[in-house]
Amino acid sequence: MSAGEEETRSLETMECLGPQCASMLLEWLRARTAEVEQSPSRESRPVALRQGLLWTAAPYSEESPVISSEAEFAGALEHLRYAVFRRFANQLTRAERTRLDNTIENTLFKIDRYLDRTDPALRQRLAPEVADVRQAIRDGRETFEKLRTQARRAELKLAQLTSLSPESFEEFVAELFEALGYQVEQTGGSGDEGADLRLRRKDVLAIVQCKY
Structure with missing residues (x-):
């Protein structure tokens, strides 16, 4: 079959409908299957399987008296x-x-x-x-x-809260924030512009003014 006839047949195949189309498609699939069986490509050859482990660690047992490997x-x-x-x-x-x-x-x-x-x-x-x-x-x-x-110091100061000085109250508040996981910098004093504490935790930054 010439290239022109092949092209014409392909066009006819694309346009055909019904049983004739199914028959021609089946014929084409059989031809392609025969070609693959006669000359298998590299990709069609079976690949040797290799067993591997996802984890290199062995399960740990608390009851075992020793580690042996x-x-x-x-x-x-x-x-x-x-x-x-x-x-x-x-x-x-x-x-x-x-x-x-x-x-x-x-x-x-x-x-x-x-x-x-x-x-x-x-x-x-x-x-x-x-x-x-x-x-x-x-x-x-x-x-x-x-x-x-x-926490113990905060509990002690909490019990003495009414008798704390302004400076001790700032220390008390700072310790509370430290107990919550913040990094605390005390900046109280003259010229602090109302910022007694600077707080940081991960991406969170905050300013605290202590009123006592």
Whole structure:
């Protein structure tokens, strides 16, 4: 069949309706299928499948007395990170704080034992990750103690509110905002133009004037 005849047939195929159109389309599909079977392209050849793992960490078990592999170590580290986040970034009951403190201490104990038993090269590679988590624990405890101290001081000043001086009242208000998570700068004094406190928390900026 010449190119002209092929083009004419294609046009006829596009314009045909009913059973004739379906028959011609079926014939064309059969021809294309035969061509593919006779000369398979690279894309049509089956691709060898390869099995992989989505996670490299093994599940961590608090009941297990030891960490026995690097995969279990990775699982323990993830478990520890989440426990630290839960402990210091949430409002918890005393029982929940105690449970998470125990989880953190027990997991750190098993991580340290694993690092002590492993070869020096692996220990050197894994140690920085553990150091980062330990720093997060120290930072969390420091922030927690700071907030608890501020809360106690605020309660004491609240009980003495009627006898506070204007300066002590500004300190009291500043500590309240610090307990709410703000960074506070006290600017009270002569020439403050009414701005006693400057507050910042993330993208929030605010000015506070204390009236006492």
